[in-house]
Amino acid sequence: MAVTILPEVGVALRTDQGVSLMVRSGDPDVAAAMAGVRDELGRLTAGGERVAYLSPVIALPGAYLLVVDFGSLPAEPVLTVPSLLGGWLRDGGVDDAEVGLGRPGRLGELEGYGPAARAYLRGGSAVPVDPVLDWLGDGDLTLLVYGVEAHVPAGEVRPAVDRIPADRTLVSGDPGVSLRAATLAGPVSAIGADAAALVAAGRDAAPVEVAAQMRAMREVLRRHTGALDRAGVLAEPHTRRVLFPGTGDGAIGPAWWQYFSAGAIRRRGGVPDGATTRPDGGVELTVGVPEQWLPGHPDGPAVRAAAAGR
Numbered sequence: 001m002a003v004t005i006l007p008e009v010g011v012a013l014r015t016d017q018g019v020s021l022m023v024r025s026g027d028p029d030v031a032a033a034m035a036g037v038r039d040e041l042g043r044l045t046a047g048g049e050r051v052a053y054l055s056p057v058i059a060l061p062g063a064y065l066l067v068v069d070f071g072s073l074p075a076e077p078v079l080t081v082p083s084l085l086g087g088w089l090r091d092g093g094v095d096d097a098e099v100g101l102g103r104p105g106r107l108g109e110l111e112g113y114g115p116a117a118r119a120y121l122r123g124g125s126a127v128p129v130d131p132v133l134d135w136l137g138d139g140d141l142t143l144l145v146y147g148v149e150a151h152v153p154a155g156e157v158r159p160a161v162d163r164i165p166a167d168r169t170l171v172s173g174d175p176g177v178s179l180r181a182a183t184l185a186g187p188v189s190a191i192g193a194d195a196a197a198l199v200a201a202g203r204d205a206a207p208v209e210v211a212a213q214m215r216a217m218r219e220v221l222r223r224h225t226g227a228l229d230r231a232g233v234l235a236e237p238h239t240r241r242v243l244f245p246g247t248g249d250g251a252i253g254p255a256w257w258q259y260f261s262a263g264a265i266r267r268r269g270g271v272p273d274g275a276t277t278r279p280d281g282g283v284e285l286t287v288g289v290p291e292q293w294l295p296g297h298p299d300g301p302a303v304r305a306a307a308a309g310r
Contacts, residue, residue, distance in 0.1 A: 001096035003086040008101050010082045018053075018069040020104075020148045023089070024062055025097035031057070033092025034064045040088050041066075041081070046074045056165045060143070060150045065102055067146045102148030110144075110171065113179055113239040115295050116201035117213035119221060120252045122230040123194035124261060129161055131224035132170070132182040135198050135217065142171040144243070169243050178202040183245040194229070195246025201239050210235055211290035218257045226280050231259040237295040254307030256293045258285045272310040285310060 012019045023034060034057045041051055052071025057064055070078050085099050121128045141157055143150045145168040152160050152170075161168065166186040173180055178201065185195040198220075200213035217233045225231075232255030252258065258272075261282040265271055275283035287310070288303040 003089050003097045005082045005085055006100040009099060012101055013078055013081055020102035021066045022102040023064045023097055023099050025094060027094045027096055029093035030064060033089050033094045036092045037088045038066055041068055044077045046077045049073045055146055058145055059163050061152055061156045061160060065148055105144040105147050105149040110242045111240045113201035115210050116199050116236050116239045117210050117217055118236045119198040119217040119233045120246055121196045121228060123227060124229045127184045127194055128196050128227045130227055131220055132184060132196050135220045136170055136172045136182055144169040167245055179239060181242055183243055185245040197245050199239055199242050207291060207294050210294060214256060214290040225259055225278055225282055228259055229261045230264050233257040235293045254304050256287060256290055274310060
């Protein structure tokens, strides 16, 4: 058994201001040891400069991720990090580990689609994880957090999602062909800790396919309205905002389909015109049909105006 620092760590530290350290270990003490590593990196100083940013320690299946931005810290202390890492881990009781770099996420593949079905969700008191996992299905998923990509086996998805204190994106299937993904906000997200978003798109997807995905999103959300404060389903012209988990001010709409909890109804001062009651005490509002919400549809301005006026 040994603590091994892969050469790629030293190479990155010579050329990059920031690195994503990935520590793979089955040692039971690794979580506590990683907290110690983070503390030690925070103490690095030279010429009045310190490390500019340290992420929380992110627990992934079989590994721990720590993102470091060394900022203006001089090269001398930065280049000592590979030799120090092994000692810090051993001081934390870890005898067997491999320290390398996280695999960069394939953001270009996720952001390069055309028209997409999109849903924005706000939880009643927590991130609405259940509808997200219902949408993505039961298989293995790809996780993106802090720009790093990791494989998550089906049975480990929920624990992985629950323990990550950051915005995280889950992707189902092959991003090169079609995209089904969800982004959940972390507790310190600038847009609110209870936000999430769903997206579905395909290469050269026909309008009927995007509309079908919008209807599918609505059915998933209907099954989980008890966990929601607000939700909306609409179409967007592209997937460039696939990593964006929600709206800045918590308001969702205008949208083809919207859900309002009893609390949301009280805050807005009444039930939207044309809304129908749900069994949980909330209401749903549907304006037009999904096809009218697709980019370029001639009815688009009218349905959006009608939804905004409710």
